[in-house]
Structure formats: C-alpha cells, structure tokens
Amino acid sequence: MAFLDPRQHYGDRFERFERTGGASDPVWLKALRKDAFARFAALGFPTTKQEEWRYTSVLPIAERAFELASDGTAGLSRDDVEHCSFPVYACSLFVFVNGRFAPRLSAPRALSGSPSVESLASVLECAPERVEQDLARLAPFDDSSFVALNTAFLHDGAVVRVPDGLTVEAPIHVVYLSLPGADPLVSYPRTLIRVGRGSRVTVIEDYVSFGAGVCFTNAVSEVRLEPNAQLDLVRLQREGELALHVSTVHVEQERDTRFTGHGLSLGGALVRNDIAVRLAGEGTECTLDGLYIASRQELVDNHTLIDHARPHGTSRELYKGILSGGARGVFHGRIVVREGAGKTDARQTNKNLLLSRDAEVDSKPQLEIAADDVKCSHGSTIGQLDEASLFYLQARGIDAPSARRLLMRAFASEVTSRIRQEPLRDEVEEILLERLAREEARVL
C-alpha cells in the first residue's frame, strides 16, 4: 500500500468539503468544523502507544485513502434495505445511505405530531439554530481523533426529539447503510437524541452494509435524557467482515432518568465502540449491555465509561464476547465514582467465550472511586464451552454442532434477554442465531 499522510489526505478532502458541501452553513457551524479539523490535524490517528488504543491498531483505517461518498442510492430499493435490515419488525424506519438521509427508502409511520425524527442535513439547512445547543456539546473532540474527524465532516444523521411527557411505543429505527463504491468510502453519521421530561422511547441504531467492499463508518451519537426520561438504545453493528467501524457515543443522564444501552457487534475487520455515560443527575439508573461476536481475523474493541457524578446512581454493566478463529476482543470498562456521588451502586461484568486456541481477549476493568459509602464490583471471566454441558445435550440426542450453537446462544441470551420489547428482542435473537450459525460453520 502506498504511503499515505492522513493529515494531508483528510486536509485536502476537508478543504473540498468546506467549499462545496457546507458553503451556506452558519458561521458557528463552519467554525466548529474548522476547530474540529484543526484538532484532528494536531492529533492524527491514535497509535498503540496510547493507553486507550493499546490493543487496537487503526492502521487499516489510517493507511487507506477513504473518500466521502456522493449520493448513490439510485440502485437501492426498499426491498434491499429490508433485506439487510429487520425482516418483519414494523416500526418507523429512517434510512441513511453512506451517511446521507434517503427519504425514498425510509418509512416513517405512526409518528404524527409526536416524536420528531429528522435528517440533520435538512435541519442544518432550514433551521440550524435548533441543533446549535446540542451539536458537539456532549461529544468532545479535544482528545479523540475520530470524534474530531466526524465533527469536521459532519453533515447528516438522525435527529430524534421526543417532547416532554410522551410514551412512544413503537421503536424508532435508524438504519445507517454502507454501500461500497469503486473507492473505499467513509461516512460520518451523526446522531442526536434528546428525550424530554418524563418521556419514554426506544431507538435502534442499525449499522448495516449492502454488497461487499471496504467501508469505514465513523459514527458519533450524542444522547441526552431530560429529568425522569427513559431511553432504550439498541445499537446493532453488523456491516460484515470487511467493515471498519468506529463509533463514539456520549450519553448524558439528567436526574431520575433510566438509560438502557444494548450494543451488539457482530464482527468486522476492525470494530471499535466507545460509549461514555454520565450519570449527571441524582437517582439515575444505567444499564449498559454489550455482546460481541468475532471470528477469523476480526477485531472488536469495546471501551466503556460509566461516570457516576451525582449520588444515588445505579449502574449495571454486562458485556459478553464470543470469539473464534484468530479473532480478538477487547473490553475496557471504566467506572468513575466522583466525589459526592455517595450511595452509588455500580456493578460490572465481562464474560468471554473463546472457541479456538488462537482467539484472544483483553479484559480490563478500571474502577476509580472518590466517594464514600458506595457499592462497586466488577468481575471478568474467560472460558470455553462447557464440556459437561455439551455432553449432556448430546446424550439427549442433540448433535454436536447444534449443541454448541445452543450453548453459544444461551451464553448470549443473558444479554439479549434484557432487551425489554419482546418483538425487538426476538428480532435481535434471530439476527444473533444467524450469526452464530455462520460461526458454527467456521468452527467446523
């Protein structure tokens, strides 16, 4: 591969983007992008010398000359989208192709008058002041190259607003679809979610791809829960084995809010998820779950931060991984309990299933406690499929591959069973089964 200077490559692309894409944007937005790009230029891509990136080399991203995709949804139909998205689950669907909203492929239903889901691009065009207070407020780019890059190129994504006092039953389903092109393509989806006081909603961020080819998704989500709100955020990453996926999620919980995050990573050449939840108000509850499945030479890296800033916060974190072939998994779970965040109750668990000798996982809990009168615990396990369980299933007539699959599914179900909405849970389990069947085919 030819030597690539990322600063120069992205510098050129940024100049072009500024000239064409965002020429008519408001001054504050132009300034934000400029600052963000300057920060990226200063930081460059992270290296494994940095603690946060010790186990994950981003060379597959840094060495490639990714191009911004132009609008290329022409060849896609609704059927295509439904094929790679949920098969039957009927909910409001918002589709973005290579980071751009595709109204033709979307199906907003039953949302009349209540929650609003818009394309960030159209908001920026028509009423940019409406997002000025939210953009780049929760996701700082000072110390993150990827957030800086996303912010520099930000132009589209889903903006979800739920007004006060509203219970939204049907999940809001946002699909970010990667469509490979002749060049390796990059997209920068930016998701903004704000759940108003006392409201409740489920949002699905679904990262999929259509067709084979290298795509790089650099996603940033900023999520705010206003007092007493409840949000279930399901993030599915299933873009396929060539995918390069870096996502950064920042969640801000105001007082008495309940946040549940389910992150499913079904593999890719390089998948890195950073999620930071700040329990910024008193009496908040945070459930953070993750499931990662990787095979062959895939790498899935989850970095989580649960930041207890105020008293009476409860957090439950469960991350589980199934790794086979020469796959690598990383779990780094940081829990911070700040001074004054008394009566915090935090529990973290990471469990890993290694299905081959070459599979590897690095599990690193990190607790930083600066308050008294708190309950904090963490535990981490790494193991194989239980031989006694396998034999028990086989001794009842279940063949070895099915028995293995059943045990993998059982292992994963501890996470999926915590998805509250039953139809959604069923769909996710279906997706999981399909993935595990592929896994099984590889193990044998």
Add this chain to the structure above:
Amino acid sequence: MSPPLLEIEDLHASAGGEEILHGIDLVVRAGEVHAVMGPNGSGKSTLAGVLAGKPSVEVTRGKVSYLGRNLLELAPEERAREGIFLAFQYPVEIPGVSNMYFLKAALNAGRKHRGQEELDAIDFLALVREKMKLMQIDDKMMNRSINEGFSGGEKKRNEVLQMTVLEPRLAILDETDSGLDIDALRIVSDGVNALRSPARAMIVITHYQRLLDYIVPDFVHVLAGGRILKSGGKELALELEEKGYAWIEGGAGR
C-alpha cells in the same frame, strides 16, 4: 430367549489416565431390569459413562454391542437417538436454555432419526403435560433454564421426566436415588416403573438397596474394584444390604 439388547465383553476403561474398569462382562436383554450395586469408586459411573459415550472415559479393551452394532463407534447423540438414555447422577445446569425447548429439541432429534414427523409446540405440550404431572413438574419449572436452581430432587425428577418423554429402549439410571427423600424416591420410581415394558431394558445403578424396593430388578450385579464380583437375583440385594460390601470385597461371595 430374546437376542441381547446390550452385550458387554471384557470391558476395560480408563478415566483421567487411570484404569477404572478391569474387565466387565454383562448381557442385557429386552424386558430386563439389571441393578448394578457397588461401593463408591467401584466404577459404576464409569460404566454408565462408557455406555452413554462420555468423552472423558476411554475404552482401552473389550467390546460393547448394542442391537448387534458396535456401540463404541457411535457418537453420544447417535446412541441417544438409537434409544440409549442415561439419567445423570449429577444433571448439568445450563442457564439460558429452557427445559421445555431442550426436551422438545431432544425428542424431535430422535423422531427425525427414526423417520417420524417432528412434533410442533402444541403436540409436544400435549404429550409432555401428562408426564409432567406424573413427575410433579409444573410449567414454571419447565420454562426455567435446564436444571438451573433446581434442588437435588427436582433435578432427578427432571431426568426421569426426560426419560419418560424420550421413551428409550435402554435406560441407564446412574444413582438416580442418591440424595432423594422417600417421597421423591417414590415419584422417581413411579416414573421409571411406568416405563417398564417387554421391549425395554434398564440398568439401575445404585449405592443403596432401598431403591430396589421400588424398582424391583430381575438381576443384581455387585461391582467392586472395577469388576463384577457377583451376580444374582433380587435377593442378592437384600443379602448385600445385610452383610455390607465388605462381604463381597472380602472374597466370601465368590
């Protein structure tokens, strides 16, 4: 006399690198119930492991044929589908897989193997309900994960429930009575006895004579030190109860 269902000849087997069974001979015919009794460490569970195909048990010498076929060549699941059932001494807990799902999968695996149509959820439920009643297992238990949080007695009842649903041709009960109080023992025995038929054989492995008051065997074998030291009718169990295993091990019984 009917042809043997199971024929064990000069069976030697090891577990953990150590030879446990030093030459077992046993013939079991359809309709027969054989009790295998013996003290701890005599090799009872190893024998059960050999028959069910437990991977950690290695057969080093001898032959085992089942329905005229070499049993040792079959994978555990093939043995199960061919009608061999082992009621485990220590049933495994498997979180995340419900008893109901598991039992249906097991039953259908066998039915498919025999060329029968697989049962759907409704037909399966109709079939299993009746047997659940017999074993005093309710829906709640069935919908829980396999053996998860079950008491010792519940686990054993669950084993026998599986057995009555799968209707094996050769059932091996490995210390199914151990740790049961008299009520649980009665339930378990009723389940086992309901399954007795001229087409079916059972090997009942036990440490205690007590079980044999409920499941009356046709033959009793005393296993000690990896060998069958004595075989006889059901009265042998009583004699054994009276005199203790030392009587056999001391050589007096030969």
